[in-house]
Amino acid sequence: MASEALTAGKASPHGRRRLTQLPLWAGLTALAALVGLGLGSLGALLVQAPGISMASLWQEPYLAGVLRFSLWQASLSTLVSLGLAIPVAVALARRRRFAGRRLLLRAMELSLVVPSLIALFGLVAVHGRQGWAAPLWEALTGSQEGYLYGLSGIVLAHVFYNLPLAARLLLQELERAPAAHWRLAAQLGLKRRGIWRTLEWPALKRLLPRLAALVFTLCFTSFAIVMTLGGGPASTTLEVALYQALKFDNDLALAALLALTQLTICLGLWGLALSQGGAPSLAVGDGSAPLGGRWQRRDALGISRLTDTFWLLGLALLLLPPLVAVVVAGLGGLADLAHQASLWPALWRSLVMAAGAGGLALTLGIALIAGHGWLAARGKRLAAGLMEGSGQLILVLPALVLGTGLFLLLRPRLGGGWQGYGLVVLVNGFMALPFVMQVLRGALLGLPMAQRRLADQLDIQGVTRFRWLLWPRLRRPAALAMAYAMTLSLGDFSVIALFGSPSAPTLPMLLYQQLGSYRWQTAAATALILLATVAALFVLLGWLTRRLPRYPLR
Template sequence: MPEVVRTPLSHPAWQHWPGSLLAAAIILLAVCGAGALFWQAPALDIGDLWASRYLRSVVLFTLWQAFLSVSLSVLLALPIARALDRHRNFVGRGLLLRLMELSLVVPTIVAVSGLVSMYGRQGWLTVAIQEWLPFLSWNLYGLNGIVLTHVFFNAPLAARILLQALESAPSTQRRIASQLGLGSLWLWRSLEWPSIRPVLPGIVALVFTLCFTSFAIVMTLGGGPATSTIEVAIYQALRFEFDAGRAALLALIQLLICGTLWWLVLRKGLDTALVPDRQLVISHARPDAKGVRKLLDSTLLAAFVLFLTLPLLAVLARGLPGLAEALAPSGFASQGLRLLQATALSLGIALPAGVVSVVTSLLILGAKPGNANTPISRLLETSAYLPLIIPPLVLATGLFLLLRPKLGIASEGLALVALINAMMALPFVMQLLRGPLRNLDPASTRLADQLGIRGWYRWRWLHWPRLRRPLALGLAYGTGLSLGDFGVIALFGSPSAPTLPVLLYQQLGSYQINAAAGTGLWLMVVLLALFGLFNLVGRPPTKSQGLHSPKPNQLETSNA
């Protein structure tokens, strides 16, 4: 009888069911949330949307600011990615790449406080511009601040993904281009554009969704009803006006726009890595990385570094006195105690959300069969990208309308926040785990299959050594995304028991600038501490402790 060779992810049929059931539960949860919206939406006729000047302006402004943000983010990301691709050995390049990756998890409200310190009415840069160029006027609040903050967050992420696409260009083509001495324009036509063209639709869809569903940025920098977005209008309709019909209608419009966009992208497959791979492909050097081009690239990268670091440095400079005041014995009873309580509540939501996102990603990836055209595979892919199609606040609105008669206990609302945050992080965590999980060593896998190693021993000796670091990074991303959440918690949370982002927003709203800066710095410290802790957990042991694959005698001992 011929030997059956299993694929690296082949398991008994029953092991596919947990992931499939989880995927079905995610889809069911989303359907229930959307169904609640459909149930409430008839309370307000669709014609009232265009009859109301306010609702019409909200929808049009949301589309306009998202379009501007996407355009500027991609236009800035393209030259940054090309400059980083041309120069791979300058000092600080690795640190810059890590900083660009962190733009995905830096709490929005913290970056907003830093940008206010730089570009606000009394900001460092604003004061300098008024002194040197008094004829120039600048107002951070409104469309200017919203677009600037969106570019601050999304341009680094887009540039990092574009850089990965450029780095993955075939080395043979790079070698030929170097030998021919092709200029920048010819390199763009023959090498760069074919590399980035497949990933551009995914980048545009991702950045558009992040800007279209922006909440904390618009709440802080919007400046009035004329610059409200759909998410802010949903929040105001539920929290202040108690108009469930209007909130449901706006949520349905948002779902329709985001869902249509992602359907257009996903119907041909997604070629974009939502989270960049740290293992970049370093290939042959480019022939245009010298002369005037080198000077221009250096100037561009220096300006980009200042653009990213100055707001964070402003948070550090203004946050140290505020944090010291909050933690001092004289102010601890009022500010420090509230800060620690908000920290405990934030971690109580973020840590379970991170664990749930990692476990769910593992089970869904482990359940996906090799054939990508099966109904189960389509179900799993749909559940993976559903949080991008249905924005978190839209899902939260539907569940709020569905469960509001029973959400009388605060802990139930916080558990729902943790669940929605875990779903929000699911697409990014799955991107981190998909590659390592699919690229397991076939020889070790076949040996484990032949020895009949299953269950805990298979995980301990085969999967854990290779997934240790990706799992720790995925847990850090899932926890960090939930820790900085301000949208869902603003809907379900209580102002008297705020999380760190809500506390920071309250301080900014009451013009407690020093206290807000201290809270923002503390939130960044907690986030960096979590990433450092998970990095220690994911650090592989030394070779003497068995860093590489187990030997056959180890597998036999484990099987025994």
């Protein structure tokens, strides 16, 4: 290793300087692309929408109601998701080994990226008026009116998506505590309340501001869930109103107003959250043992067994029945697949677009985090924070606004067909970027300082540095990040609904068409194929990383 490093370090001082600054230039390029496209798309809307007035948002009763409901449902969804995620994460941290732990963690990971139409299909099958839970609801309340539509249904769907995400991140933070801390707690005889006050809560509270901002933003910009379960105009959010303004009313002024309002609220929230520190990151593991060691916790005995079982059983009942319902309904419609001539082209089209969006998100994520690390190592924390924060731009800039603005920018030269789908790939890559950065952050920024100093002393730069230092740490997180990006793109419906072609649909659009024409059995089979594709991507990419050489480019 040292001989190769020294051989690689014989370049001129000019060349070594360029290699050393490569992460910075890569990050600056990605930053310029993100900010340029984001501001360009927003500016295109503003140019096309003269005479915009923020006062109309409060003066118009309908718009004021949309804003109030958007804030209320997002706040309530965030409160419920985080409020339940904390005891679930504590229970999982205490229960290191039980039957089905790994399966439950895998279901949590899958629920993060399951396409919204599939999740809605499963939630309706379980919680709808004719669903599996309908008899129990009628027996408890004496009413046949369901709870799936309106505010309660929106919150339920948001909790289905965001509780696993929050619990997974909180669990990883708890598992980072060294085993020595637990040995000391046992020696001091700390009870459950003492352990919570001295070990668990300090680890969780520094993560909560950014985690709350993330969950709130995801709920605030939710589209398909509110569109399906809203139940009427009284449950319209800014995102749905924005879609209606663009798709049906062609009212660019109103769309720009709604976009600016959403952008202002999300930017203010993220600015507050970023000032509190505690960036979450999704680590890669098999869920078999925590990161902090195998020390037996004393507070895992007694009444804790009962309370932990309650929370873990509740999590399983939230996640598993909708996924099982999709599988059961889909198996009944598999016989109709032979007559679906459009299914396999739609699947191939979706996979190609997902691969493009995943590659784009992975490239941008690595560039931004590498640039952030380069700046942070030299004490330029403000610039480093701005570079890392640019990767969260899509969380505050709606995908519909980004796609529409880019369409307006490119409209004189943008044609139909593959060019429209190329725009969808670009937007989907940006949409997946925040999740990709969450996964990659720990691997790229967690390199021990001793290894960095040794690499700098040996002048290990460029490909050699990537091969020996970064790739062994990056290959598994990169596969997980690629899986997240591809599955998020694979299940996208909001952007493809604007720019897709009904005659050449993706799988989500085909599923929507089948549901709209009341072909329930066929739609169930399509949903099963989409769910199986999502699961297969995770399995395939995980297997591939185990097969890849630890040190490539031999």
